[in-house]
Every structure is written in structure tokens, then in C-alpha cells.
Amino acid sequence: MATALVACGAIAQPAARVAAAQGWDLDVHPLPPLLHNRPDRIAAAVEALVEELRPTYDRVAVGYADCGTYGALDEVCTRLGVARLAGLHCYDLYAGPETVEALTDAEPGTYLLTDFLVRSFERTVVAELGLDRHPELRDDYFRHYTRVVWLAQSDDAAELAELRPLAQDAADRLGLPLHVVPTGAGGLALALRSLLPEEAACPP
Structure with a gap:
């Protein structure tokens, strides 16, 4: 049962x-990650790709949390009869909503990074916010942030060693201290499993 x-x-x-x-x-069909900078476009993009894939798959699921769509993605998923990942955003998938809530409650000015954001920080944050062209905007954008928390998903020591200086560079670009919270990928695995039919999630 291909999904x-x-x-x-x-x-x-x-x-x-x-x-x-x-x-x-499970075949993964990605949409552009920069849609996160325009969450008002996520629901329509998801709907178009779901409709495109349906004729060739037994099942289609949505690998998004709400991701700032404020219910628009849920409306699409309900109308199309497809399931999406639980949670408000991908941080919930990796660290769990309780951990994310605890981090932000303890320090409301917490800026969260995932492994993807660590790798792509120059493109997805610096360039997209224009900080490469106008570095003086940093304080306007990040004035109320007090720390960067990297939710480190990788369990591979070599990969973590590669990502650590990139995470530190990202924090330095924002002028904030870096804290590392290892999460692993178990939360994402459980969330993905919930989207699969039982027989597909339990291969022989």
C-alpha cells in the first residue's frame, strides 16, 4: 500500500x-521550504500536490503541522479526506509540544532552530530577511529574543560535529547565546507512523 x-x-x-x-x-514529495515565509500559501500548495498525486498512490498524507496557516490547512485536509501531522509546527514534531512549551515559558524570547534551519540559515533566514544586504535590520527583527535553542535531531556524532559550528554561527549572527537540546528523530517517526495504515507501518 504505497503512501x-x-x-x-x-x-x-x-x-x-x-x-x-x-x-x-512511503514516498516523500517535498514542497519548497520557503513557503514557511508565506504560510498563507501553504494550504493551496498542499491541495494542488495532493490532487496531483492521488491517481498514482493508494494513500496520500500531509507532512505539515499547522505551520502558521491558522486552520487553513486543516480545512483543506478535512475537505480532501487526508491526514496531516499533529501539532502547531515542526518543533512540536521533534521535541514534543510539552518541551517546546517549557522552553518558551522558561524564556519567552527563545528562537528555535532545527537541523534544517542550522544548515540553511544563511539562505532561509539571513537572505530572506535581507540581513545580508541590510545587517542593521537585525536588531529590529530580533530585539526581543534572548537565546537560540537548537533542537538537534541527528544521532550521528559526525553530523552533529558538522552542524555545531553552523548553529553557533547562526546564534552569533543574531548576537544571542546558543543552547543545544538533543531531541533525536523519534518524535518525527511516531508522527509519521500515525499517518500510515497499520499494515504499511508494520513491514514484515
């Missing part, structure tokens, strides 16, 4: 890794 996952580009690669490790018959 297509219409996925946010920010979680597409980790989702594909999880599916391969678990032996799931």
Missing part, C-alpha cells in the same frame, strides 16, 4: 530517512 507524503521541504529529508530506516512504503 505519498506531501511534505514541507524543511522535514522532507528527515522524513525520507525515517521511512527508509523503518522499511515503510
